[in-house]
Amino acid sequence: MAAAQTRIAATAVSDGAVISATGLTKRYPPDVTALAGVSLAVRPGEFVAVLGPSGAGKTTLFRCLTGLTPPDDGSVSIDGREIRRRHVFRGTRSDVALIFQQFNLIRRLTAIENVLVGRLARVATWRVLVRRFARADRQLALRCLDTVGLLDRAYTRADQLSGGQQQRVAIARALAQDATVILADEPVASLDPESAATVLECLRAAVAAGVAVVASLHQVEFARAYADRIVALRAGRIVEDAPAAQIDERTLELIYSKNGGAQA
């Protein structure tokens, strides 16, 4: 029945979606089905939180959305163009930015240099080799750091920053990249609640600038406070897709209860 529901959702994918997934299915032989026909569409300026217990398929969904893992079935489109499998070093797209749970900044570079990484795809190779960025790029990087509230730490090395600050630098890098979509897999899972709130506010700032954000979160309260829409995954299927305001205790029971929500 859930499969039928998602198929309906697939046909209901609205126009103007900046990123959309249709019928994503991913099996890990012999007997794990990480995703079973997941469809999802996100519009510009929309913040979608993906909820679900461990093993529900959140990480697989993100890997499929980024093209790092090819789905067995179904497809992902960005701005209406289907994306194909990409190797970490090949055929990457600069309009999709990724935010990682472990930040993945270059530790020995300063905050502003890490933000400038977002410009690498557009900067001449010789400039990268001699590490001389144009003034316009440097100014843009500073503006992005200002947006995430870290202008005063621009020349601090990444490994001197706290976890929350590092994640905000990662968001600034995504902004510098001119990304239309930010995909964040557990962006605040390794942060304390206060830093997590600041990071999510920065993601909201990106949404306000017209970026579509898809973030998987563990804490329901954060999802309700910061997301526009909540998508709940359970055993590889979408069991709920609704505006954040409509998510209530009964829905949460459906997502997280041990008995599969069948009796809920």
Place this chain on the structure above:
Amino acid sequence: MATGAGAYPEPVIPWLSKSRLRLVAVLVLLAAFYSASWHLAKVDPAKLLSGLPRMASWTGKAWPPAMDELPVLLQRTGETIAMAAIGTTAAGLLALPLSVLAARNVTPSMAVYYPARWFLNALRGVDSFVFALLFVAAVGLGPFAGVLGIALHTWGSTAKLWAEAIENIPLGPLEGAAVTGASRLKVLAFALLPDVAPSMVSVGLFWWEFNVRASTVLGVVGAGGIGQELKNSMDLLLFPRLLTILVLILVTVTVIDQTSAWLRRRLE
């Protein structure tokens, strides 16, 4: 809580058990190997005993060290250091691209990785001494042959160690830079280099230091440097001059070792 009659059963090993036979076989093989080696190496302690007084008399004759040719010897020492510096630097420049190809995690393809590794192993397998011997025949006597010998051997060794340094870095930051859509070269230059640079410089300094030591003997095959003077003095039994040379080598190697160690400590 066992009481009295200590009759716990224990495994009984028969005299001619498999494990005992194996042990005897191993001991016999080892004995055979060492006795064969003893004969092949023509070890003769009696010769050492009769030769020791001769060496002692040389030591006596070597004092005081000859100082009249000090300027020439110093120039030769400079030659040795220069050979090591140019050879190691050239090796480093050649090793830079190859270490990327030979690092499993960033190599463009396994079809490049394996040939790169084989090539580096071949370079590493031939000592700089042997390379220098070949180059003396090709480009003639003198330090340039030594430079080429050092460069080739160090190329292989450095690239292999650098590749291992690259393989040990966390991939996350590279992924983070790569998914912005930047090309491979840009990602390697901007994201990989800062991470591995300290260990790469450290490895480079180590090889420079190693090559100063190695190039003291390169002269023996005619590849220039202080080693050439060492061989000449030995051939002519000029013991005071030999002593000066040995002291010069010792001082140079110590100073270079200490400098390199100090620089490498500062990198950490």
